[in-house]
Amino acid sequence: MFDLSGKTALVTGASGGIGSAIAKALHDQGAVVGLSGTRVEALEKVAAELGGDRVHVLPANLSDADAPADLVKRADEAMGQLDILVNNAGLTRDNLAMRLKDEDWDTVLAVNLTASFRLSKACLRGMMKRRWGRIIGITSVVGTTGNAGQTNYAASKAGLIGMSKSLAQEVASRGITVNCVAPGFIATAMTDVLSDDIKENLLSSIPCAKLGSPEDIAASVAYLSSNEAAYVTGQTLHVNGGMAMI
Amino acid sequence: MSNDVADRVKKIVVEHLGVEEAKVVESASFIDDLGADSLDTVELVMAFEEEFGCEIPDDAAEKIVTVQNAVDFISENV
Numbered sequence: 001m002f003d004l005s006g007k008t009a010l011v012t013g014a015s016g017g018i019g020s021a022i023a024k025a026l027h028d029q030g031a032v033v034g035l036s037g038t039r040v041e042a043l044e045k046v047a048a049e050l051g052g053d054r055v056h057v058l059p060a061n062l063s064d065a066d067a068p069a070d071l072v073k074r075a076d077e078a079m080g081q082l083d084i085l086v087n088n089a090g091l092t093r094d095n096l097a098m099r100l101k102d103e104d105w106d107t108v109l110a111v112n113l114t115a116s117f118r119l120s121k122a123c124l125r126g127m128m129k130r131r132w133g134r135i136i137g138i139t140s141v142v143g144t145t146g147n148a149g150q151t152n153y154a155a156s157k158a159g160l161i162g163m164s165k166s167l168a169q170e171v172a173s174r175g176i177t178v179n180c181v182a183p184g185f186i187a188t189a190m191t192d193v194l195s196d197d198i199k200e201n202l203l204s205s206i207p208c209a210k211l212g213s214p215e216d217i218a219a220s221v222a223y224l225s226s227n228e229a230a231y232v233t234g235q236t237l238h239v240n241g242g243m244a245m246i
Numbered sequence: 247m248s249n250d251v252a253d254r255v256k257k258i259v260v261e262h263l264g265v266e267e268a269k270v271v272e273s274a275s276f277i278d279d280l281g282a283d284s285l286d287t288v289e290l291v292m293a294f295e296e297e298f299g300c301e302i303p304d305d306a307a308e309k310i311v312t313v314q315n316a317v318d319f320i321s322e323n324v
């Protein structure tokens with residue numbers, strides 16, 4: 001099940017905790033993977049761990065407006081075509097709304113939402129022609145529930161869900177599915193920065209009583225990428241240990 | 247030349263929309279007469295681009311609503 005042999009996948013944010021696990025899961029299922037992020041060294045390290053010739057390092061800074069189209073072009077050249085796009089790159093610039101700078105709003109929306117749209121748009125042509133495609137956005141539980149201190153981030157993640165549902169309706173008849181995976185709290189660099197107090201508090205609100213692992217997210221992405229998930233589109237799969245049941 | 251363009255355009259339309267050749271006349275509108283939906287028109291433009299090795303910008307693509315529009319654009323720009 002979930003065999004991805006012969007498929008190619010581009011994973012953004014592959015230098016990060018969740019993205020590298022996603023790349024590994026897709027690679028393990030047989031896909032050729034393109035790893036993107038800004039830190040070339042970190043990407044090379046992930047590539048070395050995967051090993052073999054089914055892996056390509058494709059650096060890009062997604063806060064540049066032209067980067068998405070250029071990245072898809074390079075991914076096409078490196079891998080021959082692009083079947084699976086995982087929009088996983090994301091960042092936070094947390095602050096109370098009253099203190100949030102315009103710049104922090106713009107940066108978060110640009111990378112988390114706008115770049116995801118542009119990447120999706122750029123890979124549609126090939127997917128439409130081949131009548132097969134998977135576009136998966138890594139959103140967040142807070143995109144649905146909201147979270148104090150994260151107006152910008154939550155808006156970007158909610159936006160990703162709305163964008164995915166709309167795009168899913170446009171392209172479903174062409175064999176392309178568009179879905180989201182919404183992690184709860186996952187142990188990565190992004191959540192390392194939280195204080196122990198906050199973490200403890202969090203755990204008490206998670207029925208599974210622990211943080212999730214990047215592999216928990218990666219397994220969901222592997223499923224949504226597969227042929228077996230062909231009839232699932234416009235959905236958001238919440239992987240959060242039960243902290244929000246939506 | 248223009249006849250040749252028209253024939254190639256019609257062939258693509260027949261193949262892509264699965265309509266009878268006789269229906270694909272110059273004045274036929276992809277959506278109103280040939281049963282295309284808006285995504286079909288996007289794909290038709292993609293197919294024209296490939297067949298004629300040209301790029302059809304979005305604002306021009308929006309104006310290609312009939313077979314004749316496509317033939318005219320391609321004849322003038324390729």
Ligand SMILES: NC(=O)c1ccc[n+]([C@@H]2O[C@H](COP(=O)([O-])OP(=O)(O)OC[C@H]3O[C@@H](n4cnc5c(N)ncnc54)[C@H](OP(=O)(O)O)[C@@H]3O)[C@@H](O)[C@H]2O)c1
Binds near residue numbers: 019062191
């Ligand atoms: N960890 C969680 O609990 C959690 C919960 C919900 C949702 N998420 C979402 O999961 C995704 C992955 O997060 P993570 O936890 O793995 O965080 P992470 O380890 O900080 O990874 C973030 C990734 O995004 C990339 N990125 C950031 N800004 C970029 C830019 N301007 N251009 C290109 N790439 C950029 C980073 O690449 P470089 O470092 O190479 O720049 C990095 O690979 C994010 O979308 C995040 O919002 C995480």
